[in-house]
Amino acid sequence: MNSLAVPTAAVSLQGVTKEFGKGESSTLVLRGVNLDVYYGEITLIVGQSGSGKTTLLSVAAGLLNATSGTVMVLGQDLAALSPKEQVLFRRKNLGFAFQQFNLLPALTACENAAVPLLAAGVNRHEAIHRASLLLDRLGMTHRYNALPSKLSGGEQQRVAFARALIHEPHLVIADEPTSSLDSQTGQLVMELLTSISFSPNRAVIIVTHDDRIFRFGNRIATMSDGIIDHITSHTITPSS
Amino acid sequence: MNFVAFKMLVGDRPKYLGLIFAIGFASFLISQQCSIFCSLMLRTTSQIRDIVDASIWVMDPATLYFDEARPLPDNKLYRVRQVPGVAWAVPLFKGTATMRTDKGNFRAITLFGLDDTSLVGAPPHMLLGRLEDLSLPDAVIIDRDGYKLLYPGEPYKIGREIEMNERRGIIVGICKISRAFNANLVGFTRYSNALDFVGQQRNNMSFVLAQPDPGLSPEVVAQRIKAKTGLMALDWNAFGWKTIWYYMKHTGIPINFGTTIIVGIIVGMVVAGQTFYIFTIENLKQFGALKAIGVTNGTLLRMILLQASIVAFIGYSIGVSMCSFFIMRTTHLPATRGFTIPWQVFVFTAIIIFSIVLLASLASLRKVLVLEPAIVFRG
Numbered sequence: 001m002n003s004l005a006v007p008t009a010a011v012s013l014q015g016v017t018k019e020f021g022k023g024e025s026s027t028l029v030l031r032g033v034n035l036d037v038y039y040g041e042i043t044l045i046v047g048q049s050g051s052g053k054t055t056l057l058s059v060a061a062g063l064l065n066a067t068s069g070t071v072m073v074l075g076q077d078l079a080a081l082s083p084k085e086q087v088l089f090r091r092k093n094l095g096f097a098f099q100q101f102n103l104l105p106a107l108t109a110c111e112n113a114a115v116p117l118l119a120a121g122v123n124r125h126e127a128i129h130r131a132s133l134l135l136d137r138l139g140m141t142h143r144y145n146a147l148p149s150k151l152s153g154g155e156q157q158r159v160a161f162a163r164a165l166i167h168e169p170h171l172v173i174a175d176e177p178t179s180s181l182d183s184q185t186g187q188l189v190m191e192l193l194t195s196i197s198f199s200p201n202r203a204v205i206i207v208t209h210d211d212r213i214f215r216f217g218n219r220i221a222t223m224s225d226g227i228i229d230h231i232t233s234h235t236i237t238p239s240s
Numbered sequence: 241m242n243f244v245a246f247k248m249l250v251g252d253r254p255k256y257l258g259l260i261f262a263i264g265f266a267s268f269l270i271s272q273q274c275s276i277f278c279s280l281m282l283r284t285t286s287q288i289r290d291i292v293d294a295s296i297w298v299m300d301p302a303t304l305y306f307d308e309a310r311p312l313p314d315n316k317l318y319r320v321r322q323v324p325g326v327a328w329a330v331p332l333f334k335g336t337a338t339m340r341t342d343k344g345n346f347r348a349i350t351l352f353g354l355d356d357t358s359l360v361g362a363p364p365h366m367l368l369g370r371l372e373d374l375s376l377p378d379a380v381i382i383d384r385d386g387y388k389l390l391y392p393g394e395p396y397k398i399g400r401e402i403e404m405n406e407r408r409g410i411i412v413g414i415c416k417i418s419r420a421f422n423a424n425l426v427g428f429t430r431y432s433n434a435l436d437f438v439g440q441q442r443n444n445m446s447f448v449l450a451q452p453d454p455g456l457s458p459e460v461v462a463q464r465i466k467a468k469t470g471l472m473a474l475d476w477n478a479f480g481w482k483t484i485w486y487y488m489k490h491t492g493i494p495i496n497f498g499t500t501i502i503v504g505i506i507v508g509m510v511v512a513g514q515t516f517y518i519f520t521i522e523n524l525k526q527f528g529a530l531k532a533i534g535v536t537n538g539t540l541l542r543m544i545l546l547q548a549s550i551v552a553f554i555g556y557s558i559g560v561s562m563c564s565f566f567i568m569r570t571t572h573l574p575a576t577r578g579f580t581i582p583w584q585v586f587v588f589t590a591i592i593i594f595s596i597v598l599l600a601s602l603a604s605l606r607k608v609l610v611l612e613p614a615i616v617f618r619g
Contacts, residue, residue: 058614063532084536091534098616102529106251107244115244119535124243163533175617207617 047223266508267559353434369413386425
């Protein structure tokens with residue numbers, strides 16, 4: 001509980017800039033972002049389209065390298081890692097949920113959820129068994145063997161959450177997790193994400209436009225024109 | 241991740257089947273055309289390979305291939321016999337005549353005149369009659385395909401009269417020989433008879449067949465014959481290859497078959513390449529998701545190569561199976577008798593097919609390897 005009382009930063013961005021292109025055609029998308037994301041919290045990143053939310057998320061996830069500044073994730077300076085080490089770092093420590101789910105269409109729900117374990121070299125039967133247990137917790141017991149094309153949007157997002165959490169990562173990154181869902185389903189999957197991902201050893205970053213889910217965030221960082229404009233915080237618990 | 245790669249491949253059934261079809265088709269085209277080409281080329285040497293008694297062929301130095309032998313004077317036979325290391329040497333006549341039956345049918349025949357005493361060069365398999373009956377007056381043995389052409393629909397029967405060069409002949413045997421390159425009938429008779437059937441010239445001996453003394457290799461003795469007589473002497477294998485190279489260089493056969501084989505390769509590569517590329521482009525976000533999740537480029541490379549190998553293996557298997565079926569169904573027909581698939585064709589086709597699929601997957605592979613995983617966050 002101490003970690004909640006005195007939050008520790010899981011992700012710390014200091015003076016982060018990101019520039020795309022070179023010379024006259026270059027575009028500065030992040031203009032010196034400072035942001036701390038804490039263990040045991042859900043941090044929402046909100047803002048207008050083009051404000052740099054997605055780029056910030058990509059930098060924090062190690063999918064893009066910052067042009068300047070420091071990106072510390074789980075105590076590790078990402079710039080100090082080689083590209084392959086970054087991939088292995090992501091595999092071990094990060095979980096992803098995407099706007100379009102990006103499930104593999106040929107794999108069943110259970111197999112999709114098991115992909116991070118398979119990538120880590122876990123035995124297929126073991127991986128699928130663990131995936132099925134997690135899908136049970138997400139209320140997908142009856143849909144283990146369904147292909148993504150046979151799942152509703154909400155079900156697909158639940159499988160995507162299972163995939164993001166199956167390897168028990170310390171940082172979960174979700175990009176617009178409710179934008180492809182109707183209002184009611186969006187609320188439901190957010191409740192699930194909040195309850196299942198809440199852990200003192202885990203931080204969650206969610207990029208969203210959807211103001212209906214703002215209540216799920218401990219902190220809401222509002223971006224504008226490539227910088228964090230302001231941060232608001234309030235205390236929530238899984239039960240709330 | 242092999243399991244994921246396999247399911248990604250077979251999960252998209254239309255593309256998977258399209259790939260298999262393209263590779264299978266290319267594989268069939270390549271293996272079938274190569275087999276027919278090799279079989280045809282082997283046919284040019286079939287009459288050389290059928291003569292198993294003698295291992296050295298002696299001929300005029302200007303001879304380019306088997307079917308074009310300039311007759312040698314008879315004294316060359318004695319000169320060959322005098323070469324140290326030659327165990328024995330016999331003459332072989334090869335000429336062309338027109339054979340006519342008592343029913344009026346006629347066909348061109350390639351007639352071999354065998355040494356009267358030894359009958360060296362006789363057909364290896366008799367279906368009806370005895371080889372020794374060639375010693376009978378006017379005796380001729382003909383091959384089974386020739387018999388069927390002369391007497392369509394009739395059962396094998398010996399003792400029938402034929403006529404060549406206005407001379408009477410008697411069919412004393414029916415033999416089985418390897419299919420020759422040309423469509424002529426093939427007949428065997430004694431050397432002295434052959435000169436009468438075809439018509440004597442100043443020189444008549446087409447080849448001298450010789451055998452080295454025990455313990456000496458045909459190549460060594462052939463060199464000695466060449467040195468001592470000035471004639472060309474080759475072991476049967478070298479003479480066979482000389483004949484094959486002649487047909488390769490002086491006929492359009494390699495170009496014809498080569499073109500078809502190249503078409504097979506292009507079709508296979510274009511269709512497989514395009515399908516692989518589309519498959520990858522359509523799954524780019526999924527590949528991006530895998531990269532974001534922590535799948536390394538090395539693993540993705542192995543996944544795509546595994547998919548390529550599966551497609552290549554199945555397509556190759558289907559293609560060569562179809563080719564084998566084709567050859568099995570046609571190898572007994574007169575026109576395609578003896579057609580076979582040399583083992584080298586299986587290896588060659590496998591190399592080509594796996595190269596096609598590898599090249600086809602390279603374009604898409606590059607796309608995946610340079611893929612920025614951040615693509616997954618773009619709507």
